[in-house]
Amino acid sequence: MKEISVEELKQRLDNGEKINLIDCREPHEYEEANLGGKLVPLGKIQTMQIEDIEDLKDEEVIIHCRSGKRSMMACLILEQMGFTNTNNVTGGILAWQEKFGVQQ
Numbered sequence: 001m002k003e004i005s006v007e008e009l010k011q012r013l014d015n016g017e018k019i020n021l022i023d024c025r026e027p028h029e030y031e032e033a034n035l036g037g038k039l040v041p042l043g044k045i046q047t048m049q050i051e052d053i054e055d056l057k058d059e060e061v062i063i064h065c066r067s068g069k070r071s072m073m074a075c076l077i078l079e080q081m082g083f084t085n086t087n088n089v090t091g092g093i094l095a096w097q098e099k100f101g102v103q104q
Contacts, residue, residue, distance in 0.1 A: 001075040004062060004087045006096045009035075020056050022063045024074040025093075029066060033093060033102050037062075042070045045077050057083050064089035064096075 012019055013035075021037030023030055030039045040053060042065070053061070061083060065071040068090050075086035089095075 001079060002087045003090050005090055006099055009062065009089055010100060020059055020061045022053065022061060024063055024065050024070050033097065035064065035093065035096065037064065042074050045074045048081065060085045060087060062087045062089060065092045067094050068092045
């Protein structure tokens with residue numbers, strides 16, 4: 001697992017890069033504020049319900065949550081399932097909001 005800062009993530013999004021961004025928070029959190037990533041709650045990852053992202057095993061996957069803790073767990077679990085390039089967004093959406101404001 002690698003780590004990526006919210007500044008690096010924003011730069012890559014602003015540059016129009018195709019990014020596999022996964023939000024591992026709960027649906028109600030996603031509705032409050034999100035960065036446009038695919039919603040795959042940590043609980044689904046823990047129970048191996050990852051059909052939606054199975055085809056990303058050999059691609060870079062950037063995972064965020066609220067603060068960086070759940071996304072770190074998600075990265076570790078996905079690595080055990082064979083994902084080769086996971087990135088945890090340090091600080092999560094809280095760090096994003098502190099730096100760049102609220103995203104809807």
